[in-house]
Amino acid sequence: MTNRGDEPGTPAHKREGFEARLEKALSRGKAKPSARLNETSAFGIATRLVAELVAGLVVGGGLGWFLDRWLGTSPWLLIVFFALGAVAGISNVFRAARQMNAIRTPEETQKSDDRSEHDRDKGDPRGR
Amino acid sequence: MIVRNMTEIKGTPVADNHSPLAQFEIKRLVPIEVGGYDISFTNSALFMVVVVLAITLFLSVGMSRRAIIPGRWQVMVESVYEFVAGMLHDTAGHEARKFFPFVFTLFMFVLGANLVGMIPYSFTVTSHIIVTFALALTVFLVVTLVGFYKHGLHFLSLFVPKGVPVVMLPVIVIIEVISYLSRPLSLSVRLFANMLAGHTMLKVFGGFVAALGVFGILPVAFMVALTGLEFVVAILQAYVFAVLTCIYLNDAIHLH
Numbered sequence: 244m245t246n247r248g249d250e251p252g253t254p255a256h257k258r259e260g261f262e263a264r265l266e267k268a269l270s271r272g273k274a275k276p277s278a279r280l281n282e283t284s285a286f287g288i289a290t291r292l293v294a295e296l297v298a299g300l301v302v303g304g305g306l307g308w309f310l311d312r313w314l315g316t317s318p319w320l321l322i323v324f325f326a327l328g329a330v331a332g333i334s335n336v337f338r339a340a341r342q343m344n345a346i347r348t349p350e351e352t353q354k355s356d357d358r359s360e361h362d363r364d365k366g367d368p369r370g371r
Numbered sequence: 372m373i374v375r376n377m378t379e380i381k382g383t384p385v386a387d388n389h390s391p392l393a394q395f396e397i398k399r400l401v402p403i404e405v406g407g408y409d410i411s412f413t414n415s416a417l418f419m420v421v422v423v424l425a426i427t428l429f430l431s432v433g434m435s436r437r438a439i440i441p442g443r444w445q446v447m448v449e450s451v452y453e454f455v456a457g458m459l460h461d462t463a464g465h466e467a468r469k470f471f472p473f474v475f476t477l478f479m480f481v482l483g484a485n486l487v488g489m490i491p492y493s494f495t496v497t498s499h500i501i502v503t504f505a506l507a508l509t510v511f512l513v514v515t516l517v518g519f520y521k522h523g524l525h526f527l528s529l530f531v532p533k534g535v536p537v538v539m540l541p542v543i544v545i546i547e548v549i550s551y552l553s554r555p556l557s558l559s560v561r562l563f564a565n566m567l568a569g570h571t572m573l574k575v576f577g578g579f580v581a582a583l584g585v586f587g588i589l590p591v592a593f594m595v596a597l598t599g600l601e602f603v604v605a606i607l608q609a610y611v612f613a614v615l616t617c618i619y620l621n622d623a624i625h626l627h
Contacts, residue, residue: 287607290561298557303549324549327542331549335557342618 288343295335303328391574395498395567415502418494422483430479451479455613462617466624473513474620477506478613485566485605489598497608498566500559507559510616518623529626558615565608569601 307324311317401412433448441449455475459467481497488495496502518526530547531540576594580587 287565287604287611290564291611294557294561294564295553298553298560299550302553302556306549306552327545328549328553331546331553334546335550335553 291339291343292336295339296332299330299332299335300325300328303331391571391578394494394570394574397499414494415496415499418487418496419484419502421493422480422487422496425487426479426483458610458614459617459620462614463621463624467617467620470513470517470620474613474616477510477616478609481506481562481612482606482609485609486602488566488570489602489605495566495570497562498570500563503559503563504555506562506612507555510558510619511555514616514619514623517620518626521624522626526623526626529622554619558612562608562612565604569597569604573597573601 304321304325306328307321310320310324314320398414399409399411400414400417403410403412430448433444436442436445438445452475455478456468456471459471459474463470484496484502487493488497518529530544530551532543532547535543573594576590576597579590580594583590
């Protein structure tokens with residue numbers, strides 16, 4: 244019948260044609276996931292990091308205490324595992340900090356240009 | 372929810388009615404005991420039911436008309452859906468779409484519990500660590516099972532970082548295991564601590580209002596701002612809980 248794309252007042256995304264839109268939707272599906280965590284408030288960052296540190300210490304200490312009770316080696320494993328838990332907690336903190344920093348790396352600022360464009364088009368609720 | 376040491380809580384009242392901590396007290400509404408376990412229907416359980424009903428109402432009423440041009444309510448429901456779907460997709464990739472119901476349920480429950488807790492005289496379910504820990508443990512178990520299901524024993528290579536000298540390997544593996552086991556704890560502590568701290572702070576400032584008399588207007592002004600902040604925290608913590616679930620799922624599915 245008529246070519247709908249030429250009608251005035253047709254939204255831009257309709258003029259693009261079905262094939263192109265399908266292509267776009269499919270490629271969006273295959274995009275590589277980026278493990279990023281947007282934490283906006285300083286309080287949020289602080290609680291996140293503290294929780295990571297404390298969790299490592301508690302799990303390490305608890306594991307040592309449990310093994311001590313089980314193997315009857317008190318208090319040696321508690322001491323060893325507490326230290327290991329501290330290391331695990333600190334490495335957790337570094338990992339979490341790196342995840343949060345990943346948002347502000349140069350790669351991100353480079354991308355931010357086309358992303359903001361994209362967000363404006365779609366009214367993306369996640370746009371920051 | 373099983374509350375075993377209820378008698379202890381009842382025997383030693385942790386807080387009187389004016390204490391900032393009185394709001395967190397568990398009260399038995401319908402005492403039930405099965406096999407020595409106290410599984411009474413408590414105010415905590417009641418508010419969990421309220422949260423689930425509120426979410427069901429929000430979603431089913433919002434989608435009841437299924438209009439092509441959505442109304443206000445339908446837009447809210449659809450944007451929540453889009454938000455969670457996008458978050459899951461961005462952090463855990465295409466294969467994680469199967470877990471959408473899981474992540475969406477978690478997100479909605481935590482968000483609902485946090486927001487219902489903002490209503491005066493209500494009870495904040497997520498301010499109890501046993502509740503958040505149960506949620507976090509569910510996430511932990513699901514992620515671990517998914518990892519083993521997808522990769523078999525190869526999933527254990529998660530504990531062996533690349534490029535580590537063989538001498539250091541035993542120590543590193545133990546540290547990695549501890550770090551992995553600490554996930555449910557950090558996940559639950561973060562949510563619980565945020566909710567507990569915020570609600571206690573509001574109550575403490577509420578106490579200042581009465582104590583300061585005419586100058587009580589200052590803490591009132593501060594509390595208005597604080598209440599706004601609490602709403603942000605309620606939404607943000609639900610988001611953080613869900614996004615960390617997605618990150619853990621990503622680890623389990625893609626393995627490094």
